[in-house]
Amino acid sequence: MAKAAGIRPILRLKSAPERDREPATSEAEATAPRRFVVRLLVVCGVLACGLAVAVVAGVALGPVRIPPLEVVTALADDLGLPLPGDAAGGEHATVINYIRLPRVLVGALVGAALGIAGATMQAVFRNPLAEPGVIGVSSGAALGAVAAIYFGWTAFTPWMLPATAFVGAVAAMGFVFMVAALRRDRGPVTLLLVGIAVSAFFGALISVMVATTTNNEELRGIVFWLQGGLGARTWQHVQLAAVPVVAGCLLLTVFGRDLNVLLLGDDGARAAGLDVARQRVVILGLTSLLTGAAVAVSGVIGFVGLVVPHALRLVIGPDNRILLPASALGGAAFLVLADLIARVAFSPASLQVGIVTALFGAPVFLALVLRRRGASGGLR
């Protein structure tokens, strides 16, 4: 038998203390971890600046134009930063603080939640088309939120809204995952078909509630969830979304490498040391929390979770440790800008933000469908 020589010491099995003493590394290899941190900081820094610009533009532009400088000083004032001179309390303070700012902040929170949820779902399902709206999770959350209004549960506490939206999202997610697992195939077609079925089913249940509600006020509230938008958002909505979204984004970011390993496939990931079943429950639970929080304050807004992670992946690569925080920041900036376009493009008429995200998202979606081939997890 051909027993070849040429053994490299590094691959020889070692006792534990020996494993820590590793061979000399080249300079390029030694700087690898530092490069990762630098990349993470640069990407997040750039996107955070983009988000800041988007927020200022979102607050400044609209039927009433507000000078950006005034917006910046008002924001600094809100954040309790020391102001140069006596610039506080500009003439547009009311517009900024009671109309524009809460709307922009809700947009940023919702965009962050949907962006990171999309990136996460694409990794968990190993499917480039997975996204909260596409696979029906947003519909589940919408049903939860609508049910809370329909049955009057929001009278107890406004937190019922995100809570029931979360429950609806978990139910939809669980259902989608179960069907995909039963088919032993999480290919795009299966997921999309399940998503269509789930969305149609939950949409029908919502329609039943709309048709049978006796209260006009209630009805208006319910219709809002079906179309989604950021109109008339108040500080209460900011409050409802802020805690679950910020907490969810931070927690999910911790799972970046687990999501990378999950790309090896269920068996491969398990053999590489990942507790696949448990991590998946935790990760999909967090994703549901984010989707629920987003839908609870904005209704179903599609395509954010699709467009943002894909655009970012083209630039920064598939490493989820960077892609996840980047998708949160990028999603926030994207939705704030989309809402800005929705408000000013056909002024004085105002579009719903979902229309703008669909205008960007649908072509991206089609491009992905056309680009993907069998070997790279394509359509079958």
Place this chain on the structure above:
Amino acid sequence: MIVNAVNVGLRQGATRILHAVDVAVSAGEVVGIIGPNGAGKSTLLRAIAGVVIPDEGEITIAGVDVASARPRLLARQLALVEQHPVMQFDFNVRDYVLLGRHAHLGRFQAEGAVDAAHTAAALAKVGISAFASRNVTTLSGGERQLAAIARALVQQPRALLLDEPTSALDLSHQLRVLELVRDLAAEQLAVIVVVHDLDLAARMCDRLVLLVDGRVSADGPPETVLDADLLRDAYHVHSVVRPSPDTDAQTVTALRHIPTPNNKSE
């Protein structure tokens, strides 16, 4: 003994896939699992890897109980190379191989110089350093298999499990895998490999386990397991087995298929 599977039984629904299977592999030994399609070879490998948990019996890797061990701990003892490694996202080969370091890293720890060094060494060992920067989705079948083996090696396992590593490969890649496996065994790795090609199995393995209908029908060196009578009962073929004048390993030439009333072979 590195791998020790004792009395392993596994059901899938009402069907019994494995019956009282015993497999033991020591360090530096290459054990081939052979047998007809549907004999339970891949299931046995997946059970040893801890991917499926058997209903009966016990499997330990270097003393670690596979069924109860935390996956992280287990992954430092054994690594699995699947028949069709999943490579869907646009990682380059180096970053793909680096994923194998997961079990050695803490939750908040980024890969360090040690991990980079292991990766570079594994790439060199497997002979794919030249395309470390290529996108994994563009690799050919043979290159994928080699990349997957490199990823398994950076786990620094004591046991390496390979599921039909050569089935989709051309002659030159088959030979590379064969030589690589012998190399790894020489470094005291315990290797279990599921193989269809019996000639290749004879050259690669120190010992063969013939699995038929979920039972071990023979276990021993290739010279005893590759036996015309045993092969007739397992595969329902008449065959001639003789040592190759070039490699000294046994070669099997199947001559004629034996029709049986309940013929399972394809």
